[in-house]
Amino acid sequence: MTSILILNGPNLNLLGTRQPAVYGSTTLADVEAMCRTHADTLGFALGFEQSNHEGVLIDLIHAAKGTHAGIILNAGAYTHTSMALMDAISSVELPVVEVHLSNIHAREAFRHKSYIAPVALGQICGFGAQGYVMALDALKGHFAK
Numbered sequence: 001m002t003s004i005l006i007l008n009g010p011n012l013n014l015l016g017t018r019q020p021a022v023y024g025s026t027t028l029a030d031v032e033a034m035c036r037t038h039a040d041t042l043g044f045a046l047g048f049e050q051s052n053h054e055g056v057l058i059d060l061i062h063a064a065k066g067t068h069a070g071i072i073l074n075a076g077a078y079t080h081t082s083m084a085l086m087d088a089i090s091s092v093e094l095p096v097v098e099v100h101l102s103n104i105h106a107r108e109a110f111r112h113k114s115y116i117a118p119v120a121l122g123q124i125c126g127f128g129a130q131g132y133v134m135a136l137d138a139l140k141g142h143f144a145k
């Protein structure tokens with residue numbers, strides 16, 4: 001069965017209580033449950049991980065090669081800073097869908113820059129937790145090409 005890794009970066013463990021006006025009241029456990037339900041309908045197996053540490057995220061991207069067919073990545077603030085994550089994605093050559101709960105382009109200028117976008121299949125942002133479900137559909141369509 002095709003397996004997808006959903007990878008969440010720093011502070012996303014606090015979803016539900018962290019700035020709910022920006023990120024909503026859905027918890028990361030809720031996001032995982034939504035994704036697992038939708039992955040079942042698409043015939044995907046899922047890995048679901050979160051880390052606050054850049055190096056751990058890089059290790060998880062490396063380990064995805066050979067285990068997962070694609071990655072859905074919300075890198076949190078590392079999106080805007082991490083050339084190392086960008087290089088990790090380039091190194092494994094797996095399709096990556098970049099996801100953000102908030103519309104990063106409608107927020108502070110420093111959030112407009114993404115180091116993930118140039119090495120991603122595409123970016124989904126501004127749709128809250130639904131964006132992760134949309135990303136699963138995007139990978140399904142990508143694999144059907």
Ligand code: DQA
Pocket residue numbers: 010011012074075076077078079099100101102103104111
């Ligand atoms: C985020 C947007 C980032 O700018 C921010 O640092 C996050 C969450 C989002 O999902 O909207 O931690 O990736």
